[in-house]
Amino acid sequence: MNQKLSRRGFLKSASLVSLGGTLFNVARAVPAASEGLRLGPGQLFSFEALIERAAAMAKAPYESPPKPLPKVVQQIDYDAWGNIRYRPDYALFANGPSLYPATFFHVGQFFQKSVKMHVLEHGVAREILYRPKYFSMPKDSIARKLPEDTGFAGFRLQESRKRKDWRTQDWIAFLGASYFRAIGALGQYGLSARGVIVDSAEPTPEEFPDFTEFFIEGARKEDQPVSVYALLNSPSLTGAYHFSIRRTEGVIQDVEVVLFLRKDITRLGLAPLTSMYWFSEKEKRQREDWRPEVHDSDGLAIWNGNGERLWRPLINQPFAVTSSFADKGPKGFGLMQRDRVYENYLDGVNYERRPSLWVEPLDDWGPGAVQLVELPTDDEIHDNIVAYWRPDGPARAGNSYRLRYRLHWLGDEPHPAQVARCVATRIGRGGQPGKPRPKGVYKICVEFAGSALDPLWGDSVKAEPVVSASGGTVSGAFIEPVPGTRRWRAIFDLVPTGSDPVELRLYIRGNGDALTETWLYQFRAGPA
Incomplete structure (x- = not known):
């Protein structure tokens, strides 16, 4: 240009x-x-x-x-x-x-x-x-x-x-x-x-x-x-x-x-x-x-x-x-x-x-x-x-x-990626069901789907979520299959600090390579 x-x-x-x-x-x-x-x-x-x-x-x-x-x-x-x-x-x-x-x-x-x-x-x-x-x-x-x-x-x-x-x-x-x-x-x-x-x-x-x-x-x-x-x-x-x-x-x-x-x-x-x-x-x-x-x-x-x-x-x-x-x-x-x-x-x-x-x-x-x-x-x-x-x-x-x-x-992107894509973002209170929910803690769940995640169903790939945040603290990050589907989800807890929005970044890595696209999100505490 x-x-x-x-x-x-x-x-x-x-x-x-x-x-x-x-x-x-x-x-x-x-x-x-x-x-x-x-x-x-x-x-x-x-x-x-x-x-x-x-x-x-x-x-x-x-x-x-x-x-x-x-x-x-x-x-x-x-x-x-x-x-x-x-x-x-x-x-x-x-x-x-x-x-x-x-x-x-x-x-x-x-x-x-x-x-x-x-x-x-x-x-x-x-x-x-x-x-x-x-x-x-x-x-x-x-x-x-x-x-x-x-x-x-x-x-x-x-x-x-x-x-x-x-x-x-x-x-x-x-x-x-x-x-x-x-x-x-x-x-x-x-x-x-x-x-x-x-x-x-x-x-x-x-x-x-x-x-x-x-x-x-x-x-x-x-x-x-x-x-x-x-x-x-x-x-x-x-x-x-x-x-x-x-x-x-x-x-x-x-x-x-x-x-x-x-x-x-x-x-x-x-x-x-x-x-x-x-x-x-x-x-x-x-x-x-x-x-x-x-x-x-x-x-x-x-x-x-x-x-x-x-x-x-x-x-x-x-x-x-x-x-x-x-x-x-x-x-x-x-x-x-x-x-x-x-x-x-x-x-x-x-x-x-x-x-x-x-x-x-x-x-x-x-x-x-x-x-x-x-x-x-x-x-x-x-x-x-x-x-x-x-x-x-x-x-x-x-x-x-x-x-x-x-x-x-x-209906979709004309040049599909080789990595899995994000199909859902879910946000709720942090903590565990059946226990008092801690104040100021939010649970983030990001779902991915695609053939790049198929190796996760075996034992040949060691996978993990890679999460970063511009502020606050991230803890308890893990991945798991979504029951009844071929999807996988990454879950973590976020404790934001201060009044500024938190810029979040996440993808699933397997054997050192990115298996998913990179999910970005601007999180604000309280109502969306």
Whole structure:
């Protein structure tokens, strides 16, 4: 990843000319993609030209995206917005040539800014112009008062036209600021990704950059990716994005991004993920909710540059907490949903099917840190978890960043570790059953599963837990099989001291080698 980007020049030819970031119009029909849609004039397009446009914008004052009739849009609340549906017959590529039609979202109370949409074919982009007739809406909908040039809030890709249900089934959506999300291998939406993070969990308000324009290039074959290009803008930075998206067992996205900073940024987060974690078996409070667990993700997995596998269970913290995992050239990280047992949720919203999302760098990101932000929440409607890569060095005005990475929206990690993985964290009072429980002592139980632990069932491997703590004392550590399973668990007592949280680290070692990934946890005495 180059923090200082040497700007690339335009392709100098008679067929491509640029001035001030705006491409000259060209006469080009796009009949296959545009049936029923009103399109603007054709403009030659390239990713390099989009990068140059973002670079030029970064040197100019910030202009906010348009907000059509805010007093009207503010009245399109969640229920009213849900009753406004895009008509599939007006889908982009409804009749080809792309296999995956695109449909569009209406503006509303929670998505008030207009985003420009373009269809891209053969290097020519044409804007898709909003028309009320594209949407079905109740006769008394307040949205009918909006003007003809209102614009769209976002878009989604429908399943292949070869499927009879493509009109009702979608697999990836870009909607709101720089947020986007996709279904995983289990056919369910869950957590989201974002274009970039600007000052999350800082004393000053967080900034939410916007994707202001999209350029959609379809895929004519199932083994071809859909290409989506995006322009990003905010008071602090601009950016150009290329998403190469494949519909596989889940969804795979190759992302190339170039960012230009207008202003100094205190906390710049790249390849960010955002999710929800309320509670699980390790920390549920009495009578808080009737369900056993509620979360879109249950842990942060990291494969660091040294090859070590780390697992950090998520925590519903009492206040905003940022944890930093220093690294150099990471191999990957992600927010995972490992618990796939329906009985552990008992909810019809399919938490057990929520996707895991893994970030795989496609070039050397150099030194930096994976950072995890955990915010408190008392309801499942709030995303309170953020993970991202923070490069070393100050993020100063004038800096540019270019990086490539792959997003895996799947049911599990795309590159499974050879060691056993953590499958449960359980915390309770210390001491022994049937005896008075000592005050200030906590028992920690961490369960692992995987074929790397199979030798423990014989006598050939001498295994032990390796536990360390940043404070307090650890005692009585041992391992044992979990009855009725092929799992093993490590158990120890912790006596924290002082008011600071205790950073815990644990893995199982056998014959000198790590048999499990390394479990990390930030322990706070008292309620979780």
